[in-house]
Amino acid sequence: MLLLQELLIATALSLARMFSAYIISLLLAISVGSWMARSRAVESLLLPVLDVLQSIPILGFFPAALLLLARLLPGGLGLELAAVFLIVTSLVWNMIFGVYTSLKALDPSVYDMAEVYRLGPAARFFFIYVPACRESIIANSLVSWAGGWFFLTSAEVLSLGEEEYRLRGIGSLILDSFSREDLAGFYSGVAVLLAAILATYLLLWNPASVTVLRLPLPGVPAVFEVVKSAVGYAWGGLAQVLTSLEVKLGVVFRLPRPIKAALLLLAAAAVAYSARGLSLEPLREAAPVLSSFPLELAKSLPRVGLVLLLSLGLSVVIAYFAHLSRGVSMAVSMAGEVLASIPAVVWWPLLSNLALSHPLGPSIVMLIVYLQGAFWYVYFNLIVYGLASVRKDLDELATVYRVRGLPYLRYVFVPSLLPSLATGLLSAWGGSWNASIVAEYVDMGGRTFDMQGVGSLISKAAAQGNVAALLATSLALSLFIVLVNKTLWVRLFRFIERRYGGE
Amino acid sequence: MPKVLTISNLRKTFIEDKRVLEVLAGISLEVGEEFISILGPSGCGKTTLLRIIAGLEKADSGEVVFHTPDKRVGFVFQSPTLLPWLTVLENVALPLRASGVRRDEAYEKARKYLSLVGLRAFEDFYPRELSGGMKQRVNIARALAVEPTLLLMDEPFSQLDPLTAESLRSEVLDLWLYGVTTVRAVIMVTHNVDEAILMSDRIVVLSPRPAKVNGIIEVNLPRPRDRRSPEFQKLEDRIYELISA
Ligand SMILES: Nc1ncnc2c1ncn2[C@@H]1O[C@H](COP(=O)(O)OP(=O)(O)OP(=O)(O)O)[C@@H](O)[C@H]1O
Numbered sequence: 001m002l003l004l005q006e007l008l009i010a011t012a013l014s015l016a017r018m019f020s021a022y023i024i025s026l027l028l029a030i031s032v033g034s035w036m037a038r039s040r041a042v043e044s045l046l047l048p049v050l051d052v053l054q055s056i057p058i059l060g061f062f063p064a065a066l067l068l069l070a071r072l073l074p075g076g077l078g079l080e081l082a083a084v085f086l087i088v089t090s091l092v093w094n095m096i097f098g099v100y101t102s103l104k105a106l107d108p109s110v111y112d113m114a115e116v117y118r119l120g121p122a123a124r125f126f127f128i129y130v131p132a133c134r135e136s137i138i139a140n141s142l143v144s145w146a147g148g149w150f151f152l153t154s155a156e157v158l159s160l161g162e163e164e165y166r167l168r169g170i171g172s173l174i175l176d177s178f179s180r181e182d183l184a185g186f187y188s189g190v191a192v193l194l195a196a197i198l199a200t201y202l203l204l205w206n207p208a209s210v211t212v213l214r215l216p217l218p219g220v221p222a223v224f225e226v227v228k229s230a231v232g233y234a235w236g237g238l239a240q241v242l243t244s245l246e247v248k249l250g251v252v253f254r255l256p257r258p259i260k261a262a263l264l265l266l267a268a269a270a271v272a273y274s275a276r277g278l279s280l281e282p283l284r285e286a287a288p289v290l291s292s293f294p295l296e297l298a299k300s301l302p303r304v305g306l307v308l309l310l311s312l313g314l315s316v317v318i319a320y321f322a323h324l325s326r327g328v329s330m331a332v333s334m335a336g337e338v339l340a341s342i343p344a345v346v347w348w349p350l351l352s353n354l355a356l357s358h359p360l361g362p363s364i365v366m367l368i369v370y371l372q373g374a375f376w377y378v379y380f381n382l383i384v385y386g387l388a389s390v391r392k393d394l395d396e397l398a399t400v401y402r403v404r405g406l407p408y409l410r411y412v413f414v415p416s417l418l419p420s421l422a423t424g425l426l427s428a429w430g431g432s433w434n435a436s437i438v439a440e441y442v443d444m445g446g447r448t449f450d451m452q453g454v455g456s457l458i459s460k461a462a463a464q465g466n467v468a469a470l471l472a473t474s475l476a477l478s479l480f481i482v483l484v485n486k487t488l489w490v491r492l493f494r495f496i497e498r499r500y501g502g503e
Numbered sequence: 504m505p506k507v508l509t510i511s512n513l514r515k516t517f518i519e520d521k522r523v524l525e526v527l528a529g530i531s532l533e534v535g536e537e538f539i540s541i542l543g544p545s546g547c548g549k550t551t552l553l554r555i556i557a558g559l560e561k562a563d564s565g566e567v568v569f570h571t572p573d574k575r576v577g578f579v580f581q582s583p584t585l586l587p588w589l590t591v592l593e594n595v596a597l598p599l600r601a602s603g604v605r606r607d608e609a610y611e612k613a614r615k616y617l618s619l620v621g622l623r624a625f626e627d628f629y630p631r632e633l634s635g636g637m638k639q640r641v642n643i644a645r646a647l648a649v650e651p652t653l654l655l656m657d658e659p660f661s662q663l664d665p666l667t668a669e670s671l672r673s674e675v676l677d678l679w680l681y682g683v684t685t686v687r688a689v690i691m692v693t694h695n696v697d698e699a700i701l702m703s704d705r706i707v708v709l710s711p712r713p714a715k716v717n718g719i720i721e722v723n724l725p726r727p728r729d730r731r732s733p734e735f736q737k738l739e740d741r742i743y744e745l746i747s748a
């Protein structure tokens with residue numbers, strides 16, 4: 001009984017965290033994305049920054065960021081905010097990009113129309129910007145929601161050397177039960193978590209995707225309909241109030257420059273204030289850790305390569321069958337949504353029997369966790385964007401001329417998917433480095449698996465509370481990733497765009 | 504005739520990566536309560552002129568002065584530019600709602616102008632469910648619903664099939680001639696000499712870029728005008744001469 005009550009409370013708290021993080025991400029995505037699409041200056045400033053933020057291993061920066069936030073806002077509230085903030089960082093980037101690209105793709109004459117008929121910022125926001133990116137918001141939410149759960153546990157249980165923060169939630173409950181060797185608690189925790197994830201997809205995201213994107217996904221639309229009409233009602237009212245307010249006051253909902261500058265200054269001061277406790281002394285400790293960085297990177301790189309190859313092959317094959325059969329598509333997508341959502345840290349305890357039973361066990365579990373952080377990006381990109389771009393006319397052409405099997409895959413299917421495949425692989429590349437941090441090293445209730453590699457290096461630095469080394473290695477890894485993005489990926493993208501993008 | 508608008512000596516030069524493109528080389532025009540067409544070779548700066556009058560673009564020098572107390576402008580875009588996520592009614596009502604008109608009032612007004620263009624029955628349809636001609640009608644209803652003094656139209660019939668274009672032309676002309684709208688002056692950009700003679704009181708012929716006013720022709724033919732009449736033909740010849748001059 002006590003367990004059940006605890007389970008329910010923990011799940012409710014975790015869900016509340018997820019939804020707050022989601023709503024914050026949504027607001028951030030809409031405001032930042034539309035700001036980027038409207039202003040050249042903001043665009044050129046933020047595009048590269050977001051590009052970097054989206055692909056660096058956020059997990060490496062989690063502990064330091066958490067420490068900073070916890071100091072800034074003492075007490076439980078600070079911790080709670082920190083956790084929500086960390087979940088936001090795993091949700092928000094692709095959502096911002098989605099809003100930005102769909103507004104960029106808007107017919108420029110729509111902006112002329114808005115100008116001629118004097119639509120103010122509020123009217124544009126409610127009647128143009130938000131509806132224009134509805135589809136991309138839903139598509140990205142589908143992926144982001146899984147990403148959020150994947151990192152939920154990392155936000156609920158954080159240890160940095162001696163300091164350990166623990167928030168009541170389903171993620172921390174699962175890990176606690178495992179380290180207490182309370183198997184009943186552990187398995188029922190995992191079961192409740194799965195049920196919660198499944199419920200959010202079946203009741204909310206899947207019906208939303210069916211309505212907005214016409215994706216074939218299983219779902220129960222009743223709850224979504226209620227939420228939709230409630231949100232629609234509130235939204236319509238808000239639009240009404242704000243647009244008429246805008247006209248009446250003649251105000252522009254824009255902050256004047258001095259206030260903007262003051263806000264920026266305030267933020268900088270806050271960061272400086274909270275960083276004051278971090279002395280530079282431990283920098284010296286970073287040096288030896290950093291010197292082993294190249295070697296460890298060389299150990300992780302082939303793993304990441306293997307994971308990307310596996311993700312590529314598996315997702316193309318599965319997408320092919322999903323393309324052929326609606327039933328397969330529904331089943332795999334549903335399985336994907338749940339599997340992709342299972343928190344990274346839960347995989348090791350969940351598969352601990354496998355890890356312990358065979359000499360190759362730990363390697364296999366590591367690979368599974370790695371794949372979890374990478375595969376789904378590729379897969380969902382294919383399902384959401386790729387399959388929609390397998391053009392109907394090409395498909396009909398193939399049917400008419402009986403192009404089937406391998407030739408169909410080679411000449412019609414894969415080339416049509418390439419643009420979304422490339423986008424998915426880029427996200428998977430960033431994602432697998434991030435996953436390396438939880439895949440290569442785990443310490444659960446005294447049993448430690450250390451598979452070596454950069455991820456392990458970062459995790460160990462966190463476990464020892466060596467903040468300087470943690471930051472230094474995370475930065476070095478980020479630098480490496482960005483470098484590869486700017487050299488290798490950019491070229492690949494250009495090639496695919498030229499060769500296979502549109503007509 | 505009461506004056507509606509004075510356009511004096513508009514100049515505009517576009518500069519893009521060091522390429523300098525002079526588009527308007529001093530355009531002046533008095534606009535009364537009349538229907539004016541602007542004719543000119545492709546790329547000479549007609550759209551730019553219209554955009555400057557509408558306030559979408561700033562001129563380098565010169566000015567546009569309204570003589571009426573109400574300076575509202577309706578703009579019929581070349582393509583309909585309807586928002587796909589709004590119904591026909593919502594699309595027409597949008598500019599009104601954005602200017603602070605209450606929702607029901609905005610809808611009522613939008614319905615009135617939808618009836619004028621014959622689309623009252625389609626108010627709950629979405630743009631994708633309409634034909635090209637119907638979309639352009641919505642575009643026109645939206646421009647009229649803001650109850651403008653000046654109506655600007657940029658090649659409004661060029662993207663329609665000939666039959667649809669012809670019937671829409673006479674509908675617009677009827678709306679204008681019967682004075683059922685608030686519009687007191689119309690400026691229409693077109694490529695089509697025939698259409699210009701058929702519809703307008705005066706025709707402004709622009710030179711190739713940079714645009715200057717090559718000539719202004721009064722069309723004093725009685726309405727409804729007959730394309731096959733000798734006077735119509737003579738006017739047509741004169742205008743072609745002026746364009747190629
Ligand atoms: N924003 C802009 N920046 C740079 N050049 C522009 C811009 N707008 C128009 N131009 C250039 O100015 C010239 C005139 O353009 P405009 O659209 O006014 O011509 P137009 O007479 O309407 O042509 P058309 O008959 O083809 O519609 C063109 O050469 C065009 O390329």
Ligand SMILES: [Mg+2]
Pocket residue numbers: 549550551657
């Ligand atoms: Mg033009």
